[in-house]
Amino acid sequence: MLVSQVNYEQILSAGEHELVSEEACAAYLFALKWPHGFVCPECRHCKAYTIATRRLPLFECVKCSFQASLTSGTIMERSRTPLVKWFAAIRFMSSMDNGISALALSRELRLTYKTAWTMLHRIRTAMASEELDFPLEGEVAIHNDTYASPWYHGSLSPHPRESRVIVGATLSKAGEPERVTIQLVAREHWNSWRFNRSAIRHFMETRMDWKARLVYSPINFYASPRHKKRLSVMKDAARWLNNTFHGIGKKYLQSYLLEFCCRVNLSLAGRPAFHTISQICTDSRTVA
Ligand SMILES: [Zn+2]
Structure with a gap:
């Protein structure tokens, strides 16, 4: 036929x-x-x-x-799990509210924990790879932030549990975020509250298009509402990580942060999350 x-x-x-x-x-x-x-x-x-x-x-x-x-060249390659369950997992991952934990997915779709974990890991890896493929363009504002699980009130001296991140956003003409990214910064690149120049340089080289321009953007408690949206990105990500997964260790933190940014960016661009993430998961260029 x-x-x-x-x-x-x-x-x-x-x-x-x-x-x-x-x-x-x-x-x-x-x-x-x-x-x-x-x-x-x-x-x-x-x-x-x-x-x-x-x-x-x-x-x-x-x-x-x-x-x-x-399925060759897709995240479903060599998997015996039915496609219906794969697309259901993508549907959960594209939900703006929470994404889903492997434990919840295993219960929801009657899978072993190991299978559920592997499926989410493959979807997350594809989403993270897509994020890294598209560096920020235009005028980019950055600021530093922290992540820790469980949350604690920050102090000037670094806490052993905390991770430091650079949050970057392409700004629209009105100063609103159009695309965001969060980069974990290695411990040797920060002291107290400040990042070394090497951290900023690394961010510019890996997360910004060579034509993009770093712009000064005020960050303080009294930031105007258009800045608050950008400044709250890491707080929202931290809430999601701690509520859905009860916190994420340093080994996988970066890919979870990129998964979060992928959903935020699809929403900011007004693109349909389920369909776009399905495309990302079945594109052999994204699925390494
Ligand atoms: Zn042929």
């Missing part, structure tokens, strides 16, 4: 709540992977036969007989 003419627009615009069967999820994954129709990964030919004898269909190129799997 030849891959029939699929109505991609219809599939991609279908609500995420319609993804309730393996067939619907396979059609959605196909449309994410090949939004302009099948393309053979080997020879770029665009016609294929469907081999439907497996759990998920395979696509055999009419010209070179290469068999392309639906």
Whole structure:
């Protein structure tokens, strides 16, 4: 059977709540992977036969007989977990309120804790990689902030539990944040409340486009409302980390912070979170 003419627009615009069967999820994954129709990964030919004898269909190129799997190059590659559960996990991760912990996901989708943890880790890694692929552009304001779990009232002397971060934001003409990022700063790059110049330089090199410009932006208790939104990013992230996961250790903190920024940035850009995160998770350039 030849891959029939699929109505991609219809599939991609279908609500995420319609993804309730393996067939619907396979059609959605196909449309994410090949939004302009099948393309053979080997020879770029665009016609294929469907081999439907497996759990998920395979696509055999009419010209070179290469068999392309639906999940290769995606976060679902080599996973035996049904697609329905994968897309449900992405739906939880795209929820602006909380994201989800592995324990809650394992209960919600009846998975082992290990499977749930691995799924969320793969989704988070793809989201973090997408964030790092797009450095901040335009006029960028930065400030320092801290994270600790459980929370404590900061003092001038560094607390062993605390992590220091640089929060950066591309500002609109009105001074509102358009995109944000949070970078964990290594212990050797800060003293008391101040970062060394090396920390700022590292931030500029890794998180800012070479054409972007660092601008002075006041940070104090009486900051105007348009600044408060930017200044509260790390507080919101810390609340999320401590409420949803009861705190995150230093090993994984950076990728959780980028997961948080990914959701914030999709919301700031007015992009649909579920669909965009599904795209990120099925793009072989993001999924290393
Ligand atoms: Zn081919």
